Amino acid sequence: MLTFLHSLKSRLLFLIFMIILPGFIAVFFQATQERSSAIETARLRAIDVVDYMAAEQIKIIDETEKFLKRLSKYPQLLTPDSAECNAFLSDIEQLSESYVNLGVPNIKGQLLCNAHPLTTPVNVADRPYIQKAISKRSFTIGQFQFDRASQTTSINFAYPVIDTKTDQLVAVAVAVVSLEWWSKKLESTHLPVNTVAYITDVNDKIIANYPENKALIGKSVKDIPSFSKATSAQQTQIRKDQNGYMRIFVNRKLSSEVNDQAVRFIVGIPFDHELAIIDSRLSRITIFLVGFILLITLFAVWVIRENILKPIKALEVSSKQLELGEKTDLDFVGETKELIDLQKNFSAMAKTRLEAEQQLKDSQLFLRESEASLSRHLRNTPLGSIAWDVNFICTEWNHAAQAIFGYASEEAIGSNIVNLIVAPDLRSDFFAYYDSLLGHRGGKQFSISNITKDGHTIYCNWYNTLILNSLGVVTGMGAFVKDMTVDKHNRDTLNEFFKLPMNLHVIVSFDGLILKVNTGWQSILGFSREELLNSNVFDLLHPDDADKTASETINLQAGENTYSFENRYMNKQGKYRLIMWSATASVEQQRIYAVGVDITDRRLAEDKLKLAAGVFTHAKEAIIIADEKNHIIEVNSAFTHLTGYSSDEVFGKKTNIFKSGHYSDDFYHEMWQAIYHQGYWTGEIWNRCKNGDIVPHLLTISTVSDDAGKVKNYIAFYTDIAAIKAHQKQLEHIAQYGFNESTKS
Structure with a gap:
């Protein structure tokens, strides 16, 4: 913009001039419009080309970032010094036409993995974009440069390669894009003949041009004759080159992400032919009525000064007063309604701002007082107040923390909080809690x-x-600590009590007063909680058990635990139940915690089993007990006397070892069918003894089933009937021979 248009007055005058002038010099204006239209058409065409190229650049950057982000996930890149990495990049590079080279330098900058073989070592640690990708762990863009691996002028992009298992940065994935894509994209836009384009770096050095002229690469754009007087600040320029071509040049900065410095793209569109036609028509136009325009201008100057410039000057003075924090005294000047309203709004705004600043000062004072009060509270609270930074270095330690842990604040502050007060085997848990937070x-x-x-x-x-700074970044952690050692001991004692096998739960004092019972007392003995509380536990005790119970209580009070202690307690019906007790005592609390199990029914069952065992042992009949598969599991002494087999000799064997061979398989089948359907079988059978004798027995086999009706055991009773059989045979002999003798006589 021309310098005389920098002030508001000059711009308003120029606006008036531009409004008046077209009405009096329509022909001249028409010609000027046509010239401007031609130039504007060329300029817009140049802008379209610049916008297109800028969009293509952004597209390439976005696509490259996505590409490198995907590429960094492949496991081959975790070992950049391996042949597998080189082969992988070579295959990937052949699949994409966008990149002239791919590489993976390690964190020391050594380019050991590259899509193209390297003849000499390459280290890119000095490249700012590599350093930034490593330090920031983010996508970065390099400067335009001569790529040492692909031997082309290019721009490089980088993305960190992170081992997801260890969260360690192991390398950087780099993609190289050649500047040849600029020329290809420009050719696709169908530019007018004699169009030229240049890409320059931050030093105005040409790094690409169109049409391609490698002789210009590396030269300053100012070395081109048509640009010798141009500056990088000019966005639009009209230049004539040494061949007489008139062009409009559009100069625009592209991506500002390349080391925070942008490159420029310059395109020049020719418009010589159009200007020649317009200039010939303009040469026939005569400028007239200049005097009238001057008269209008003088009148406009007076109106602008009185109605615009003076009110604005008053606003400027009030702004200075507001900047200094002073009260503004604005006198409303001028007759323009909009400016008067603006002055009123400014006065209201200034008043509001001054009031807000005063409120801010009051709030800051209140905040300082609150901080002082909070600091006093933290120093005197019974809870330990501790804070540490991200490296676990202690930064705050109050008096309560000193009372809990024993360290003075001078000893704790500056020390590693974990090493100071956390047991070595629990430090990993402490770090895990911090990570969870x-x-x-x-x-x-x-x-x-x-x-x-x-x-x-x-x-x-x-x-x-968490402790956050003003940017929301974690700078450490603060904690209140409460010593729960005594509470934990009490809970552990109570938990230990309730872990014991229990039916009756009771807490009694050392003098026998019942303090607490559970509902088991009502379900087992019939007494409710209300009936038992504050009564003496010895009141329900069987008189014969009083002495041994008192002795056991003394042992408990001495710190011993009780396991399986038995005594008898009376239920509400006046009968005694046998209770087996487990108990522990708290000397500090003067209390006994006990758990009792009613074993009355179990003891009766044991007595019955002892009686049954006596019958089994002393019975005169031979008895065999077999499992559900007919394997012998128990025999009595009468069995050994009858068969000659000991218990060890027949244990685990089937009962068919006693078969005599006198019976067919059908006989045994019918016998077991009867047992299966009726649950028993009784009959006479001949069995073989251990010595080989075959003797007659009277056999009864019965089944024993569980609650579901499934057979669990077989019980066989053997009675020796050999004497009976011998007597029967003698009678039969007497009967037979006695009959024959009587017949002969």
Whole structure:
């Protein structure tokens, strides 16, 4: 813009001039419009080309960022010094026409993995975009440069390669884009003949041109004759070159992401033919009525000064007063309604701002007072107040923390908080809580064992919060700590009590007063909680058990635990139940915690089993007990006497070892069918003894089933009937021979 248009007065005069002039010199205006239209058409065409190229550049940057982000996920890039990495990049580079080279330098900048073989070592650690990708762990863009690997003028892009298992940065993925794409894209826009274009770096050096002229690469754009007087600040220029071509040049900065410095794209569109036609018509136009325009201008100057410039000057003076924090005294001048309204609004705004500044000062004073009050509270609170930075270095330690852990603030502040008060085997848990708090997954409250200065282990509750700076970045953690050692001991004692096998729960004082019972007392003995509370536990005890119970109570009070102690307690019906007790005592609380199990029915069952065992052992009949598969699991002494087999000899064997061979398979089948359907079988059978004798037995086999009706055992009773059989045979003999003798006589 021309310098005389910098002031408001000159711009308003120029606007008036531009409004009046077309009405009096229509022909001249028409010609000027046509000239401007031709230039504007060329300019817009140049702008379209620049916008198109800028959009293409952004597209390439976006596509490259996505490409490198995907590429960095491949495991081959985690080992940039491997042949596998080189082969992988070579294959990937052949699949894309956008990139002339791909590489993966390690974090030291050594380019060991490259899509094209390297003849000499290459180190890119000095490249700012590589350094930035490593330090920021983000996508970066390099300067336009001569790529040492692909031997072309290019621009490089980088993205960090991070091992997701360890979160360690191991390399940087780099993609190289050649500047040849600029020329190809320009050719596709069908530019007018004699169009030229240049791409320059931050030093105005040409790094690409159109039509391609490699002789210009590396030269300053000012070395071109048509640009010798141009400056990089000019966005639009009209220049004539040494061949007489008139062009309009559009100069625009492109991406500002290349090391925070932009390159420029310059395109020149010719418009010589159009200007020649317009100039010939303009040469026939005569400028007239200049005097009238001057008269109008003088009148406009007076109107502008009185109605615009003076009110604006008053606003300027008031703005200076507001800047200095002074009260503004604005006198409303001028007759323009809009400017008067503006002055009123400015006065209201100034008043509001001054009031807001005063409120801010009052708020800051209140904040300082609140901070002082909070600081006093933290120093005197019974909870330990501790804070540390991101490296776990202690930054705050109040008196309560000193009382809990034993360290003075001078000893704690500046020390590693984890090494100071966290047991070595629990430090990983402490770090895990901190990570959970950082990830908003918990960690605001946890309990953990800590170590005091004198080496004692204490149990503490931690109430934590993150400390953020003004930008919302975590700078550390603050915590309130409460010593819960005594509470934990009490809970552990109670938990130990309730872990014992229990039916009757009771807490009694050392003098026998019942303090607490559970509902088992009502379901087992019939007494409600209300009936038992504050009564003496010895009142329900069987008189014969009083002495041994008192002795066991003394042992408990001495610190011993009780397991399987039995005594008898009376139920509400006046009968006694046998109770087996487990108990522990708290000397500090003068209380006994006990659990009782009613074993009355179990003891009766045991007595019945003892009786049944006596019958089994002393019975005169031989008895065999077999499992559901007919394997012998028990025999009595009568069985050994009858068959000659000991218990060890027949254990685990089937009962068919006694078969005599006198019976067919059908006989045994019918016998077991009867047992299956009727549950028993009784009959006479001949069995073989251990010595080989075959003797007759009277056999009864019965089944024993569980509650579901499934057979669990078979019980067989054997009665020796050999004597009966011998007597029967003798009678039969007497009967037979006695009959024959009587016949002969």
